[in-house]
Amino acid sequence: MSTKYTIALAPLDAFGHVNACVGLAQTLRDFGHNCVFIVNQNWKNMISGLGFDYQIYIEKHKTDSKDKFWIEMMRESANILMLSPFEKLRAFEAPGWPPLTENVRLSNDKIKLIIDTIKPDAIITDTFLTIPAVVSAGVPWIDLISCNPLYYWTDPRLPPGGSGYATNSDKKLWKEFINEAIDAYSDSWESYNKWLQSVGAPALQNKFRFSNPSPFLNLYMCPLELNYEDIAPNDPELCFNIDSMIRSDVINNTTNTFEIPKELSEKSGKLVYLSMGTICCSDLALMKRLVSILSKSQHRFIVSKGPLGDDYELPDNMWGRNSLPQLQVIPLVDLVITHGGNNTVTESLYLGKPMIIVPVFCDQFDNAQRIVEKQLGLRLDPYLCSQNELIDAIDRVVNDFNLKAKYELISQRMQRSDWRTKCVQIINKVINRSKNATNDS
Known part of the structure; x- marks a missing residue:
């Protein structure tokens, strides 16, 4: 230039x-x-x-x-x-x-x-x-x-x-x-x-x-x-x-590579990442609700706990920290449960990981609806969904091999873009x- x-x-x-x-x-x-x-x-x-x-x-x-x-x-x-x-x-x-x-x-x-x-x-x-x-x-x-x-x-x-x-x-x-x-x-x-x-x-x-x-x-x-x-x-x-607007310093970072904690790697079940973003995770009651429901699942969870993470404990099928290197975590999991912020939605598609979106406010609702319309995931209300609805949704998505194949193709296209x-x-x-x-x- x-x-x-x-x-x-x-x-x-x-x-x-x-x-x-x-x-x-x-x-x-x-x-x-x-x-x-x-x-x-x-x-x-x-x-x-x-x-x-x-x-x-x-x-x-x-x-x-x-x-x-x-x-x-x-x-x-x-x-x-x-x-x-x-x-x-x-x-x-x-x-x-x-x-x-x-x-x-x-x-x-x-x-x-x-x-x-x-x-x-x-x-x-x-x-x-x-x-x-x-x-x-x-x-x-x-x-x-x-x-x-x-x-x-x-x-x-x-x-x-x-x-x-x-x-x-x-x-x-x-x-x-x-x-x-x-x-x-x-x-x-x-x-x-x-x-x-x-x-x-x-x-x-x-x-x-x-x-x-x-x-x-x-x-x-x-x-x-x-x-x-x-x-x-x-x-x-x-x-x-x-x-996609993924920061190059993050996506190209080869240092401090995140590894699945031993207490999770030795357990069975699919690996799921729960992230409610930088704002929604500050709703302590919501985080406790989601963690309580997910504790009944047969799967394993990595949880981005947020700034109030010290105020609640995680059950045996979970591990988390108040802050996590998200772009290092997502490649290792089978599913992302997210509030539906643009960054996490884009990053999950870029890395080929299916989503369940649980929107809280603003454009999160639009991202969730568009994911459903394009048959790329599910949308649930994080405050009103039942235990069975959320656990069944996880089982459906992690066992949907056609959906996984769609995400792999999207990931390949985005990384070539x-x-x-x-x-x-x-x-x-x-x-x-x-x-x-x-x-x-």
């Missing part, structure tokens, strides 16, 4: 979004670009440890524990999390928008100063909110969508994100869901939209969303087998699908087009 560009990345202050931006930044760096992260203080050690430059946009949380925040949030939401996706709109999601929008208001001026300092040729965001400093920077801004694309898009051909509705379900339900979200979010949306315009940013286009699609390029992460292109095809020049080259090419094209337009004017 002849031209080296400086590209800024501004992810939402959450692991999944930071992780996705890191995966993309590693690819851009491999092709010669200089990547600079604009992040909260909490992420500087991770970013610098991977060899990237960074700028801190807010330091007020530098002594706070992210685990403490999620633990408290999940504790306060204990009863709410058992509600349906529709009921969660008002009870769980709507209260989350004010702190998110307030964070942008507080940090926008600092982000603008950082952008003016580093003078990037393009900016990549992975957030659910318009950041005025980004969209008004005078360079192409590219939206990276690391959640299920339904949770971000608003396409009448597709069910609304976060609903978990099937693509062939009653569209009246879709409309009711959207109307409920608009009503539930209205106060936060109106306030944020008014503020955006007061600082020179474009008005929001849709009352169901707190950001607009990028007019330059939108990248979304969705394995081809789960993509919605069969229903709602997109212009790849404006909306490009990244097949050349999305990285194509993605960098289209980003280069966007930057070059912008520079040419500036020179012509």
Whole structure:
């Protein structure tokens, strides 16, 4: 590549979004670009440890524990999390928008100063909110969508994100869901939209969303087998699908290889990995419920226990730690039981391991439903499923050899995929087009 560009990345202050931006930044760096992260203080050690430059946009949380925040949030939401996706709109999601929008208001001026300092040729965001400093920077801004694309898009051909509705379900339900979200979010949306315009940013286009699609390029992460292109095809020049966003430093790591603990390796039964992600595992009651049910299974389990792992014990057919190297664990197991976050779903497909998805909130419902629609696994309610339902589901999936063969083919295809080259090419094209337009004017 002849031209080296400086590209800024501004992810939402959450692991999944930071992780996705890191995966993309590693690819851009491999092709010669200089990547600079604009992040909260909490992420500087991770970013610098991977060899990237960074700028801190807010330091007020530098002594706070992210685990403490999620633990408290999940504790306060204990009863709410058992509600349906529709009921969660008002009870769980709507209260989350004010702190998110307030964070942008507080940090926008600092982000603008950082952008003016580093003078990037393009900016990549992975957030659910318009950041005025980004969209008004005078360079192409590219939206990276690391959640299920339904949770971000608003396409009448597709069910609304976060609903978990099937693509062939009653569209009246879709409309009711959207109307409920608009009503539930209205106060936060109106306030944020008014503020955006007061600082020179474009008005929001849709009352169901707190950001607009990028007019330059939108990248979304969705394995081809789960993509919605069969229903709602997109212009790849404006909306490009990244097949997988797995960090190269993790997938290529050959050190500290995880081994099955002796207390499990000597037992019989299939080996199952239970992971509820970085947030859902903070629901202590839920983790205890799942562990109690799975203790009745004939199979063996590796459990990612989460930040409250010291508060509960595992039975004899299980072994776990509060934190595990997930991409080293998954290749060794026969099945993954997961909340359905985009990272774990993509990683399981990439590594050829069938899934049972037990969604808790947001786009996890959409990922779970899409897995079912594509006949690639099962979906259960982690709060309401019975012991027999979950144990029977495990037996069905681990003994489904046709499903295993499907996953092996998907894994082979994903590992051969050349999305990285194509993605960098289209980003280069966007930057070059912008520079040419500036020179012509």
